[in-house]
Amino acid sequence: MAASGRDERAWVRRAQAGSVSEFEALFRAHWGPAYRAAYLVVRDASAAEDIAQEAFLSAVRTLDRFDRRRPFGPWLHRIVVNRAIDWARARALRPEAEAVDTPAPERPEHDEELLRELDRLSPEHRAVIVLRYLLEYTPGEIAELLELPRGTVNSRLRRGLDHLKERLE
């Protein structure tokens, strides 16, 4: 479901006023991208679900203070991607848990090879690739979202893409 900026501002305004249906519209418009972004960074469906859910719970808690002039998506994606990076780093420190807690995807309808190679990148590199090519942020927007210098974003993108190109060719 694609939403115009005006729709989104109206949803946020009415959700702040207590409308469940408008809040649901906001949730349904943003759940998919948030869950997919988390999944591509952590590659664990339960963890991705938890991360996306936590981001929306965070949205509920701060809804009343949310500045309606600003878009909702980038704010949500910042939380999702930062938490996903934290989770992936933590998992790297406890590989045994990974073996136990990672259920196999039930429906591998995507390019498994690409995902496998994406998995070989560090969480930080995965995150910028996901933000750029799944959520379609510009490098400038990614730099702002992750509070990184623009040059760092560009170099992570370059290095990530070089790795993928080399492995997939």
Next chain:
Amino acid sequence: MKRFRAPNEHQARERSWEVVRAAYETREPVTWPRRHARPLIAGALVAAAVAAVLSTPGRSVVHSLRKAVGVENAQTELFSLPARGRLLVSGKGGTWIVNADGSRRRLGAYRDAAWSPSGRFVAAVKRSELVALDPKGNVRWTLPRRSPRFPAWTGTPTDTRIAYIAGGRLHVVAGDGTGDRAIGPAARVAPVWRPGPGRVVAYATHGKAVVYDVDGGRILMRTPPGLPQKLAWSDDGKLLLVFRPYGLRVYDSRGRVVLQDDPSDATHDADAVFAPGTHRLVIIRIHGLASDVFTGRNGRLLYRGSGALRQLVFSPGGRWLLVTWPTANQWVFVRVGRPRQIVGAARISGQFGGYPRAVSWCCGR
């Protein structure tokens, strides 16, 4: 990548919607003045604080505050514990027992350890061994297992059990090292025995916390997914704390959330514990360059330190709280009641061959 779909998107979305909608429906919408009151008050407080600190009396207050928290007055070594009992610590430098008079004994190169219920023995793990020791470090028995972690000991003086994680599974073995059996898949989170009668253990698996009756062989409770990093029971065994840096939950025996606390976006929690004999939580919250230790119910600040405070361990009886502070290479002992008192001990990593984790403060002997 735009066409990518993650596994089980629909089910995951509907499950999450139930949780998020419940949170939305129970929230209390705020009116405009309340919505803007916090920034206004915060601004006024910052301005007042800056003005106060810049004044001569203000500087003096800051100086005396700094002195009061003990940073400048920390003992150069850990000369003694401020309360009775013995402290068990583990880390890079092995497992140690610290006695109340400050004397220390290294038990060996063990990476995790736990007291037996009476404090007469210690269960510890090496790379491929679960070991039971006496407090002098003499080995009573060993059990070879692949990468064992997180032993937890429970029971009566005559009949005890040790839970531990090995090979990605929760195991339970009798206190004499016999009858070891694997219970089921488990994440690398320390299992915790429920205090009181029966043998009931809480452990983490598949991102959830599970409460399992070892004797009856059945699951008593399972929490929603939440990637727990630490589990803890209240002393009466009625409440289970499921700790995560971005939101802790406390469950009752029927699996209902009786308390939840979610740090705001720029903060996260480092640790939380039940105060002994109560249902009150004490929490370390890290925000920016500082950490606060505060009580969960009324938000009373017990201690504030720069950098990251890491761990909380109560003394037997609960009058003193050990706060570990790796940034300062110190331990800070905070007397929880009145009069408030703070005792610091410096050079901790030098005394234990690395900055250790405080496991537990046991048994008033």
